Amino acid sequence: MNFEEAAEKALAFREERDWSQFHNPKDLAVSISLEAAELLEVFQWSGADLEVARKASKAKEELADVAIYCIYMADRLGVDLAEAISDKIEANDRKYPVEKSRGNSRKYNEL
Amino acid sequence: MNFEEAAEKALAFREERDWSQFHNPKDLAVSISLEAAELLEVFQWSGADLEVARKASKAKEELADVAIYCIYMADRLGVDLAEAISDKIEANDRKYPVEKSRGNSRKYNEL
Amino acid sequence: MNFEEAAEKALAFREERDWSQFHNPKDLAVSISLEAAELLEVFQWSGADLEVARKASKAKEELADVAIYCIYMADRLGVDLAEAISDKIEANDRKYPVEKSRGNSRKYNEL
Amino acid sequence: MNFEEAAEKALAFREERDWSQFHNPKDLAVSISLEAAELLEVFQWSGADLEVARKASKAKEELADVAIYCIYMADRLGVDLAEAISDKIEANDRKYPVEKSRGNSRKYNEL
Numbered sequence: 001m002n003f004e005e006a007a008e009k010a011l012a013f014r015e016e017r018d019w020s021q022f023h024n025p026k027d028l029a030v031s032i033s034l035e036a037a038e039l040l041e042v043f044q045w046s047g048a049d050l051e052v053a054r055k056a057s058k059a060k061e062e063l064a065d066v067a068i069y070c071i072y073m074a075d076r077l078g079v080d081l082a083e084a085i086s087d088k089i090e091a092n093d094r095k096y097p098v099e100k101s102r103g104n105s106r107k108y109n110e111l
Numbered sequence: 112m113n114f115e116e117a118a119e120k121a122l123a124f125r126e127e128r129d130w131s132q133f134h135n136p137k138d139l140a141v142s143i144s145l146e147a148a149e150l151l152e153v154f155q156w157s158g159a160d161l162e163v164a165r166k167a168s169k170a171k172e173e174l175a176d177v178a179i180y181c182i183y184m185a186d187r188l189g190v191d192l193a194e195a196i197s198d199k200i201e202a203n204d205r206k207y208p209v210e211k212s213r214g215n216s217r218k219y220n221e222l
Numbered sequence: 223m224n225f226e227e228a229a230e231k232a233l234a235f236r237e238e239r240d241w242s243q244f245h246n247p248k249d250l251a252v253s254i255s256l257e258a259a260e261l262l263e264v265f266q267w268s269g270a271d272l273e274v275a276r277k278a279s280k281a282k283e284e285l286a287d288v289a290i291y292c293i294y295m296a297d298r299l300g301v302d303l304a305e306a307i308s309d310k311i312e313a314n315d316r317k318y319p320v321e322k323s324r325g326n327s328r329k330y331n332e333l
Numbered sequence: 334m335n336f337e338e339a340a341e342k343a344l345a346f347r348e349e350r351d352w353s354q355f356h357n358p359k360d361l362a363v364s365i366s367l368e369a370a371e372l373l374e375v376f377q378w379s380g381a382d383l384e385v386a387r388k389a390s391k392a393k394e395e396l397a398d399v400a401i402y403c404i405y406m407a408d409r410l411g412v413d414l415a416e417a418i419s420d421k422i423e424a425n426d427r428k429y430p431v432e433k434s435r436g437n438s439r440k441y442n443e444l
Contacts, residue, residue: 223415223416223419224336224337224415225336225337225340225414225415225418226335226336227415227419228414228415228416228418228419228422229336229418231418231419232418235422235426238431239429239435239436239437240436241436243436244438246384247375247376247384247385247392248379248382248385251372251373251375251376251392252373254369254372254399255366255369255370255372255373257369258365258368258399259366261362261365261366261406262362262363262365262366264358265358265359265363268359271359272357272359272360273357273359274358274359278410281358281362281406282410282412282417283417283420283421285406285407285410285412285414285417286414286420286421287421288399289400289403289414289418290418290421292396292399293418295372295392295396296396299389299392299396301393301396303396303397304334304335304336304338305339306394306396306397306400307336307339307343307397307401307404308334308338308339308342309394309397310394310397310401311343311346314346315346318350320349323350323352324349324350324351325350325352325354326350327352
């Protein structure tokens with residue numbers, strides 16, 4: 001299954017339940033934040049354990065939830081997600097020149 | 112461009128900058144939350160305006176950022192994002208039976 | 223009960239459980255985000271209902287959780303919360319002059 | 334300066350700018366999340382450095398911002414923050430008995 005097929009499946013799931021009526025952009029942005037928090041919760045109190053390997057399957061599920069809401073938001077905004085990602089990478093390419101940012105985690109405004 | 116190609120582009124961008132060394136699961140989860148907050152910021156103080164149409168292009172960019180970090184996290188966890196989404200939709204399908212959840216935004220534990 | 227007494231109570235609760243060992247600044251920042259998300263969840267799918275009055279007691283509890291973690295973070299950073307708030311309000315006072323910002327919700331860099 | 338005085342100062346700052354008109358509960362919950370994200374950003378890409386001591390003054394400022402929005406939310410909900418904290422600690426006291434939770438960071442439902 002490729003991503004486009006998975007996205008179709010997610011949209012069909014929503015259609016069957018008639019949930020797009022709740023999916024305005026503001027509430028979708030709220031939901032993406034909430035799902036991101038559930039993913040982050042996997043790492044709460046983990047200290048210097050940056051992997052928390054025993055919860056990898058939980059992390060996978062929560063990551064899927066974030067991605068699903070991204071699909072719903074893209075659909076709601078009329079955005080092609082692949083194209084939006086590609087455009088953003090090109091913009092980042094200009095903001096973070098390889099020679100300045102290689103091996104360096106600083107933000108572009110601190111380079 | 113399909114999603115898999117956009118994901119390849121995002122991974123190549125990271126590779127060129129040697130940034131995967133910073134991309135442990137915990138910090139990626141933090142970053143997904145931070146990008147989700149930037150998307151949410153589009154709707155700060157918007158009140159009952161749930162669209163904030165004048166900021167749609169900003170929303171598109173921030174949504175792309177969330178998706179890009181989801182790609183990095185999936186790569187780091189060794190997860191196929193399309194498959195994870197598909198699995199999660201199937202699980203949601205069982206949690207939210209159509210007959211009980213149709214047109215209803217309540218959580219599964221409140222159905 | 224004033225705030226300082228409530229903060230003392232929160233710190234004593236932690237002391238009795240020997241939990242300050244987990245309370246490093248990074249994990250506390252994660253926890254503040256997670257509690258903020260639980261507060262935000264009260265408003266998920268509420269659309270133009272900006273009050274969600276039926277969940278006011280839930281909102282109160284989640285707000286308390288955010289404040290409790292702020293107390294723990296302030297303690298961990300050696301920060302006097304009242305003084306930090308007072309200093310920040312003075313900085314905001316300079317950033318948002320009354321004449322420019324009155325009745326205007328724009329950020330200082332958009333004034 | 335005690336917390337109540339700092340809270341008064343924060344509320345007066347808002348009053349002078351006539352900003353309470355924007356401060357509905359949903360947008361305040363959004364803002365608390367956004368400020369929590371700014372605090373969390375201090376720890377982005379810090380890996381196993383759980384202190385990020387060089388950014389302690391930034392952390393202090395962002396923590397103050399979270400607290401300030403908690404004050405605004407409490408005011409908007411008609412909640413006495415000190416009392417809400419005290420009540421929540423008493424509820425936590427019942428959820429996390431000392432003998433079961435001492436030195437243990439697990440959530441109450443995993444004890």
